[in-house]
Amino acid sequence: MTMxxxxxxxxxxxxADLLELKGENxxxxxxxxxxxxxIESLPEDAAALAAEGRLKSIEGIGEAIEKKTAELxxxxxxxxxxxxxxxxxxxxxxxLRIPGVGPRTAxxxxxHLGIASVDELEKAARDGRLKDVPGMGTKTAENILRAxxxxxxEHWTRIxxxxxxxxxxxxxxxxxxxxxxxxxxxxxxxxxxxETCGDLDIVVGAEKGxxxxxAVSAWxxxxxxxxxxxxxxxxxxxxxxxxxxWVVPPAxxxxxxxxxxxxxxxxxxxxxxxxxxxxxxxEHGVFLRDGGRLAVATEEDIYAALGLQYVPPxxxxxxxxxxxxxxxxxxxxxxxxxxxxxxxVHSDWSDxxxxxxxxxxxxxxxxxxxxxxxxHSRSLGIAGGLTGDEVLRQAEFIADLRRHLDGITxxxxxxxxxxxxxxxxxxxxxxxxxxxxxASVHSSFKxxxxxxxxxxxxxxxxxxxxxxxxxxxxxxxxxxxxxVDMQRVIEEAARCGVALEINAYPxxxxxxxGWARRAKDAGAVLAVNTDSHSFDQLGYMIFGVxxxxxxxxxxSHVVNAWPLGRLREWLSRSRNHRA
DNA sequence: TGCATGAATGCAACAGAGATCCATCTCTG
Numbered sequence: 001m002t003m004x005x006x007x008x009x010x011x012x013x014x015x016a017d018l019l020e021l022k023g024e025n026x027x028x029x030x031x032x033x034x035x036x037x038x039i040e041s042l043p044e045d046a047a048a049l050a051a052e053g054r055l056k057s058i059e060g061i062g063e064a065i066e067k068k069t070a071e072l073x074x075x076x077x078x079x080x081x082x083x084x085x086x087x088x089x090x091x092x093x094x095x096l097r098i099p100g101v102g103p104r105t106a107x108x109x110x111x112h113l114g115i116a117s118v119d120e121l122e123k124a125a126r127d128g129r130l131k132d133v134p135g136m137g138t139k140t141a142e143n144i145l146r147a148x149x150x151x152x153x154e155h156w157t158r159i160x161x162x163x164x165x166x167x168x169x170x171x172x173x174x175x176x177x178x179x180x181x182x183x184x185x186x187x188x189x190x191x192x193x194x195e196t197c198g199d200l201d202i203v204v205g206a207e208k209g210x211x212x213x214x215a216v217s218a219w220x221x222x223x224x225x226x227x228x229x230x231x232x233x234x235x236x237x238x239x240x241x242x243x244x245x246w247v248v249p250p251a252x253x254x255x256x257x258x259x260x261x262x263x264x265x266x267x268x269x270x271x272x273x274x275x276x277x278x279x280x281x282x283e284h285g286v287f288l289r290d291g292g293r294l295a296v297a298t299e300e301d302i303y304a305a306l307g308l309q310y311v312p313p314x315x316x317x318x319x320x321x322x323x324x325x326x327x328x329x330x331x332x333x334x335x336x337x338x339x340x341x342x343x344x345v346h347s348d349w350s351d352x353x354x355x356x357x358x359x360x361x362x363x364x365x366x367x368x369x370x371x372x373x374x375x376h377s378r379s380l381g382i383a384g385g386l387t388g389d390e391v392l393r394q395a396e397f398i399a400d401l402r403r404h405l406d407g408i409t410x411x412x413x414x415x416x417x418x419x420x421x422x423x424x425x426x427x428x429x430x431x432x433x434x435x436x437x438x439a440s441v442h443s444s445f446k447x448x449x450x451x452x453x454x455x456x457x458x459x460x461x462x463x464x465x466x467x468x469x470x471x472x473x474x475x476x477x478x479x480x481x482x483x484v485d486m487q488r489v490i491e492e493a494a495r496c497g498v499a500l501e502i503n504a505y506p507x508x509x510x511x512x513x514g515w516a517r518r519a520k521d522a523g524a525v526l527a528v529n530t531d532s533h534s535f536d537q538l539g540y541m542i543f544g545v546x547x548x549x550x551x552x553x554x555x556s557h558v559v560n561a562w563p564l565g566r567l568r569e570w571l572s573r574s575r576n577h578r579a
Numbered sequence: 580t581g582c583a584t585g586a587a588t589g590c591a592a593c594a595g596a597g598a599t600c601c602a603t604c605t606c607t608g
Contacts, residue, residue, distance in 0.1 A: 031580035262608040
């Protein structure tokens, strides 16, 4: 059995939970959680690093965690974990998933009643036995019953960014109509443009919280009110999404928005820096030690007070942005207005629903210089894929159309299928005659890591290929990424001068921001494309730009932020640089 | 547990709101 980084991370998370249930040293628990996060996002194989004794050189990982990783990789087990599982029944850990039940509560219930599973807890809450536990009363029992019920009926998954944005718009509309509301905005992971959101954080500037909370309670999407105070309210929607509303005096809006935007790790770092400078920062503002308040009119002011360059929300993850801001070397992030074209859209020649003309008109309306029509190739029969002849006919059609179109250049391209063995679905002679070739995997997702990696690398070495489309193949909430050594793909892309796509389609967002950043670091270029299947989907670009920004990309890293001349140069040059 | 300091030991560490048990727990970024 092999242990990948995700497996190892989940073992350390379990270890941390069990230790917490035992009431162990909080620093130890934190160390395991931190190591789990680190290992999970490690581009290299943690087990291999541990075997070579190199894992402990990573910040936050020491001798003990390296040894445990090696033990896990070698034996598939961890002695300490087995012992802990014996002491702390696994059902106790399940209980932590119930909102309102934390380690203290779970441990107390086990100690006093011997309850060690969600089912038993539910029974005890129902027949009144919970009241025998010190610190628990009827109200707590009721809350637990409700929470368990909710846990059963709802699938607790994170929602895609696109869905979160729609929900946020709807609730912001509701809130904006409330008397006395001056400002309202979405914060949290949505404002940081994370690919998926666990919940929604809405910050409202108003003198009184009551009316806002009432309006949200009456909002048609709300199915349950979890808690409501003057400043904070927590709600559940029908779709099982948690919405947290923070109402603050208008003067504190900026501080509250900043706080609620997070990330938690970023906030913790900022507070540490504030302390070093004799300041205190919280959701109400920035304060001097003696309690005096610093004037904060914008988020820029908050960072300036701490001696930091302004950090855009997309970078607030404590993944190096604090250090960069201290040294004044944050990237000049690419913006939506920098995007000059879309290099991967479909038309009604394959499975799109808009005509090429309609796509071109919509692109021009967005202010683009160019758009590349890249319909599917023949093997994707279900999507009406084009044969070589049809592609060439389409190219002639586009050439003809160009004569009647002003203000936008339509490039002819193809989204050519990468077949199982890494060869392409159309002959080289056809591909060579097109402006843009996007190559993508649409089949045999279950191939081994080695085969999939070789398959994509072989495609990149074809001198006609310009862009690898949706490189990991994941579809949010529907399909996991296929198993591929993305680090190798990135290195090869950098070597061949092939761009990796950030597919902006809200359910894909593939590459994700983590890989996008690594690709940039490796010297690869990226293309942010919508994969639109109708003209109105060109608007998905904003999601892709969000991912690009989270990936620390500047305009120079994104080929479709380049003017047509430079893009054409790259398109022709990239065809002469292969192995 | 990790890390820094000085070689085995001490220390690390955000801050606030809401709920219920009114002091403690859980949750939020």
